[in-house]
Amino acid sequence: MESAFIAWLREHLPSHPQLHLGPGDDAAVLRLAADRDIVLTTDLLTDGVDFRLHACQPWQIGRKAVAVNLSDLAAMACQPVAVVVSLALPHAGAAELARALYHGILDIALKYDVAIAGGDTNTWDGPLVVSVAALGQLTARGPLRRDQARPGDHILVTGHFGGSLLGKHFSFEPRVHAALLLHQQFELHAGMDVSDGLSLDLSRLATASGCGAAIALEAVPIDPAARELAARATDGRTALEHALSDGEDFELILAAPPAEAERMLDQQPLEVPITRIGQMIDRPGLWQLAADGSLEPLAPCGFEHR
Amino acid sequence: MESAFIAWLREHLPSHPQLHLGPGDDAAVLRLAADRDIVLTTDLLTDGVDFRLHACQPWQIGRKAVAVNLSDLAAMACQPVAVVVSLALPHAGAAELARALYHGILDIALKYDVAIAGGDTNTWDGPLVVSVAALGQLTARGPLRRDQARPGDHILVTGHFGGSLLGKHFSFEPRVHAALLLHQQFELHAGMDVSDGLSLDLSRLATASGCGAAIALEAVPIDPAARELAARATDGRTALEHALSDGEDFELILAAPPAEAERMLDQQPLEVPITRIGQMIDRPGLWQLAADGSLEPLAPCGFEHR
Numbered sequence: 001m002e003s004a005f006i007a008w009l010r011e012h013l014p015s016h017p018q019l020h021l022g023p024g025d026d027a028a029v030l031r032l033a034a035d036r037d038i039v040l041t042t043d044l045l046t047d048g049v050d051f052r053l054h055a056c057q058p059w060q061i062g063r064k065a066v067a068v069n070l071s072d073l074a075a076m077a078c079q080p081v082a083v084v085v086s087l088a089l090p091h092a093g094a095a096e097l098a099r100a101l102y103h104g105i106l107d108i109a110l111k112y113d114v115a116i117a118g119g120d121t122n123t124w125d126g127p128l129v130v131s132v133a134a135l136g137q138l139t140a141r142g143p144l145r146r147d148q149a150r151p152g153d154h155i156l157v158t159g160h161f162g163g164s165l166l167g168k169h170f171s172f173e174p175r176v177h178a179a180l181l182l183h184q185q186f187e188l189h190a191g192m193d194v195s196d197g198l199s200l201d202l203s204r205l206a207t208a209s210g211c212g213a214a215i216a217l218e219a220v221p222i223d224p225a226a227r228e229l230a231a232r233a234t235d236g237r238t239a240l241e242h243a244l245s246d247g248e249d250f251e252l253i254l255a256a257p258p259a260e261a262e263r264m265l266d267q268q269p270l271e272v273p274i275t276r277i278g279q280m281i282d283r284p285g286l287w288q289l290a291a292d293g294s295l296e297p298l299a300p301c302g303f304e305h306r
Numbered sequence: 307m308e309s310a311f312i313a314w315l316r317e318h319l320p321s322h323p324q325l326h327l328g329p330g331d332d333a334a335v336l337r338l339a340a341d342r343d344i345v346l347t348t349d350l351l352t353d354g355v356d357f358r359l360h361a362c363q364p365w366q367i368g369r370k371a372v373a374v375n376l377s378d379l380a381a382m383a384c385q386p387v388a389v390v391v392s393l394a395l396p397h398a399g400a401a402e403l404a405r406a407l408y409h410g411i412l413d414i415a416l417k418y419d420v421a422i423a424g425g426d427t428n429t430w431d432g433p434l435v436v437s438v439a440a441l442g443q444l445t446a447r448g449p450l451r452r453d454q455a456r457p458g459d460h461i462l463v464t465g466h467f468g469g470s471l472l473g474k475h476f477s478f479e480p481r482v483h484a485a486l487l488l489h490q491q492f493e494l495h496a497g498m499d500v501s502d503g504l505s506l507d508l509s510r511l512a513t514a515s516g517c518g519a520a521i522a523l524e525a526v527p528i529d530p531a532a533r534e535l536a537a538r539a540t541d542g543r544t545a546l547e548h549a550l551s552d553g554e555d556f557e558l559i560l561a562a563p564p565a566e567a568e569r570m571l572d573q574q575p576l577e578v579p580i581t582r583i584g585q586m587i588d589r590p591g592l593w594q595l596a597a598d599g600s601l602e603p604l605a606p607c608g609f610e611h612r
Binding site: 021024026028034035039046049072075082084085088118119122131135 | 326327330331332333334335336337338340341343344345346347348349350352353354355378379381382384388390391392393394423424425426428430431432433435437439440441442444449451452453498499514
């Protein structure tokens with residue numbers, strides 16, 4: 001990338017207490033709290049799949065690229081520390097686009113107190129690609145895993161589901177603080193973030209934990225955006241179907257023992273509601289839990305990467 | 307990505323002593339040696355710029371994507387620990403291409419004892435993009451920085467330069483072990499890896515250190531590939547010009563006090579030769595050092611990212 005952009009970027013990168021040696025050398029040096037395991041993840045966004053460059057603001061893309069990684073760190077209930085950002089920019093207007101992307105990147109990094117520890121800014125003949133890797137540090141409570149749910153656990157979720165395409169897929173808040181707080185104050189057996197659809201991701205959590213999951217469909221918290229999509233009736237799907245399958249909600253699914261679940265529901269310690277939507281069961285698979293306690297199979301539905 | 311590929315990948319990912327919780331959850335958990343700072347870097351390769359998919363083997367691309375990141379870790383003289391790998395694959399033949407890429411990725415990860423801690427495998431309408439982020443851990447000697455060279459330091463390099471396009475840009479060995487060994491056994495003031503061209507990268511090291519660099523051109527170790535390119539005379543450049551500017555050598559430039567430089571040259575502790583090519587000077591900029599000690603300006607030349 002042109003040196004004017006690099007100079008601009010260095011000027012705009014905030015300092016961070018854990019960033020011991022920042023961008024400018026071959027790699028960044030980070031100082032961590034002693035004796036804590038670290039968490040590493042990566043997500044790559046491409047034009048036409050995760051966003052459409054000509055139908056949104058570039059800062060929204062930059063923000064989203066960092067936010068989806070922070071959501072993965074939240075799913076482990078760890079404290080975000082740093083990100084590195086790699087860009088493949090179309091030649092035309094590359095420097096301008098890079099600056100616009102970084103407005104969103106810098107904004108969310110500041111909000112979640114994450115160091116931008118480095119990056120690689122390239123131009124090429126292809127469409128825009130934004131790749132981020134994120135580093136977090138576990139608390140003394142260890143990781144929130146997705147494979148430790150047990151039959152009998154209640155299934156809780158944060159926030160509302162469905163219709164993210166109307167805006168939430170850009171504007172969502174990664175549940176970093178929520179996950180840290182809940183993991184600290186309650187006994188959670190398992191958790192993950194919902195990126196590909198509530199029913200699909202819950203079925204994954206159940207499979208990883210070697211059990212099944214039963215959802216009381218009437219309990220699923222439906223986002224107003226899902227109702228709006230259903231009202232438009234473009235594809236005949238109901239608001240509930242949108243909530244179960246749309247994906248990019250970036251809310252948390254949690255499995256907790258009943259007494260802890262009750263305590264969480266009573267206290268409602270988050271800015272967003274916590275809702276109980278069902279329970280983990282012995283029988284493998286995903287199920288619809290009727291009012292009379294009977295189970296009907298439920299097809300996991302969501303975004304499957306081709 | 308299709309679940310068959312994910313299953314294949316999980317089967318082929320080797321375990322690693324520091325990988326506490328591997329791919330399968332939302333993120334990986336790594337256990338580090340206590341009280342050591344970590345190093346984080348990222349590099350993204352695109353079709354048409356860093357490789358041409360139809361003119362090479364996909365495993366070479368996978369290997370290179372990891373190797374360039376390891377070279378950045380080597381430049382800091384740290385111990386590589388883990389990488390995460392994000393792919394944007396063209397739709398047609400995506401799973402087959404992903405497997406082929408991973409053959410190279412797995413091979414070099416095993417060779418350098420690096421955990422593959424996670425990844426994000428996507429398909430899209432665009433050409434191939436491979437983005438890697440790498441994590442390393444510093445030794446008790448701290449980082450090898452590029453901004454601490456001092457006037458009077460001798461400038462040393464590993465290996466040979468130029469003509470990497472004939473093969474070395476795929477087959478190079480990142481100087482991980484060399485950097486760790488030299489940083490441990492000798493007093494080094496500064497160091498970096500050569501990715502964009504010997505003269506350009508040396509001028510960057512000099513600028514970062516607030517001094518200048520003078521090269522004895524006759525001392526520059528020229529790679530046979532550079533001589534071959536010059537013999538083809540496609541663009542009239544001499545073998546030396548190739549050595550000074552081609553880039554993707556992924557050798558080390560080091561600045562060391564004269565006595566330490568002498569000791570390194572005497573001992574030659576690496577599998578590749580260490581060569582003295584000049585010295586750091588007070589006068590800013592890049593210079594050609596004549597046999598009589600006089601200085602002529604030398605234009606830094608190499609690959610500038612647009």
